[in-house]
Amino acid sequence: MTLDQMSPQTLVQIVAVNGKGLLRRRLLEMGLTPHTFVKIRKVAPMGDPIEVYLRSYVLTLRKEDASLIEVKVVEHD
């Protein structure tokens, strides 16, 4: 499963971050590292990007980029 497929209010844990280059580095550097807990909060009005909560802050990223992040579900709300 990947982060973009998750519905709002789901708590997930990152399993792996795929992709390459600048994008992958940026995702990792923003704290989206394996084992991190991420809560999906919202989807933008036009259906993309998504809003997530991790490491006590709020981040937005595009679904296309979120699809590089493999996750496992911890909790459904």
Add this chain to the structure above:
Amino acid sequence: MIKKIALIGNQNCGKTTLFNALTGSSQHVGNFPGVTVEQKTGFIKKHKDELELIDLPGIYSLSPYTSEEIVSIRYLLEEKPCLIINIIDATNMERNLYLTTQLLELNIPMILVLNMMDEVIVSGNSIDIDGLKERLEMDIVPISASKNEGIEDVINAIEKNLNQSAHHIDICHGVVHKAIHSISHIVEQSAQSLHLPLRYCVTKIIEGDDDMYDKLHIDQGDRHIIEHILEKMEEEAGTDREAALVDMRYSFIEDVCQHTVFIESETKEQIRSEKIDRLLTHKYLGIPIFILIMLFIFYLTFSLIGAPLQDLMDMLIGQFSDWVIHLLETNGVAYWLRSLVGDGILAGVGSVLSFLPVIVILFFFLSMLEDSGYMARVAFVMDKALRKIGLSGRSFVPMLIGFGCSVPAIMATRTLSSDRDRKMTIILTPFMSCSAKLPIYGMIIAAFFPHKAPLVMLTIYCIGILVAIISAILLKNTIFIGEPVPFVLELPAYRIPTLKNVYLNVLDKAKDFIHKAFTIIFMASIVIWFLQSFNFTFDFVSDSSQSILAAIGSFVSPVFAPLGFNDWRASTALMTGITAKESVVSTLTVLTQSSSTVAFNQALAGIFTPLSAFTFLVFTVLYMPCVAAFAATRRELHSWIQAVLTVLFQTGMAYLVAFLIYQIGHLFI
């Protein structure tokens, strides 16, 4: 000797507020060499001409990808400031400390400033400052910059750490640790001889930075050894080198935070933000609310507050001009000189200066939106619409302002975080039909399409937007080819903007604008006046149809034949339109010697057919913006060549589109 101190931190951590608090009014705004990244410097209070503070761009990491990151790392390595002040958002320690772990590698003395401590404490959370100090082995200063609390402590810490040598903890552990130390031995000597911080060089190599290999002159044999070390490290870590390194930094941070940062709940600001966002980024209401907010700001700026102030400004400038002219007259100054001062300089500079109230009001609201955290939400809401043309949601606001006036729109691109997006937005913004072009539409519509006004207006605006979209796609696939900066954006908690920040930002924009009016626009006014007032034998002409400008108009006019209007008056009007778009109307009025509206409409019917009148409109919407906008373009791109290329591109697009419309339209009419 002036000592340099670098201020660095993530975006949205209150860096600008701290910078303003530390430097007061001694700020100087410039650009980092060669890029469009703004550089602010100022002297630290009580240390004028001694301690200079350099505000580095707000960045999340030192990876050399975006121009902001590149200038920051280059500054830190080459200018070697004697101290780094690393400001971090205390409500968001983990991610903010990531940059800190990279800064630790640079071998420069550093102090850590924890901002927004008030929010941490009020929310019932706490940070063990002493524990943090012990673990990070550097001075930690808790502050609340927006409340001006702790600023003195920062200055004291600066004074204390100024002449200290860098002493940094070793954060590495695990399998990466082994690799770092093995590689250190290999590159130590060459890093030393190049005066580069060793740890920084090593992590760059681990991250796969080829430039670092070349810089350190690492030979083929050593490269093989390093590669072998890294492969072994990857095998043991069970992940690739890049991820292993980021992971090592974050596990160090997690360990530090686990022992020093005690979070009971989200901060009050975060909880409040989530509630506000239920409305502002609501699935159905988000976009309408955004449009309403922008309409309201536009209404206040261009109508309710801006228009009377602009009229007042116009009146004051007019009275000042009259006074000056009268003074010149009574002193018997030659007519041509009076004309130069009155019709040339005062009229030209004055017409641009009258936009000052609009600029001030608009930037007041934009600073409020930016500082409150709403701009990040706009990017979130609008991103999908803009990404198809290779831009991100952040470009939306400047483009929208472009419908009011290109000058503040181009100036507003400075808030964009990527150099590429910023340049593209600067090029595309003038295609949004600005309000100064309205008189031109009014003129043509009254003469040719009196019963189809709404349709013509709508078509004109749509053509502008459409051309911007086509141009964006064109640029994306040619000049701005390559990977755009990823859209991975923090949505900061909503905060009430501090008046001081807003005031300084507005002041900055106003100064910038006035500077432009008295330099480039001053020059342009003189040139246009000269061309309009003299003939080729340099005799002063009272009839502008005898002027050099009219002659040039006649000369270039055949160029417009394929667009349907081969008339020297039309081409002359287009040229004077470069000073200000309204001039197109006044020039045509003067050159057709029309005394009434009816006469003017008849005269226009002699110049244009309905089809060519329409292509003339299309051309005016798209061709190069006015001198003020050109000056803003040059200033923001920081390059004359790029600015000239930009207006050539815009004029080229204008010609092409008008040509196509006329030629295709001609087949049907």
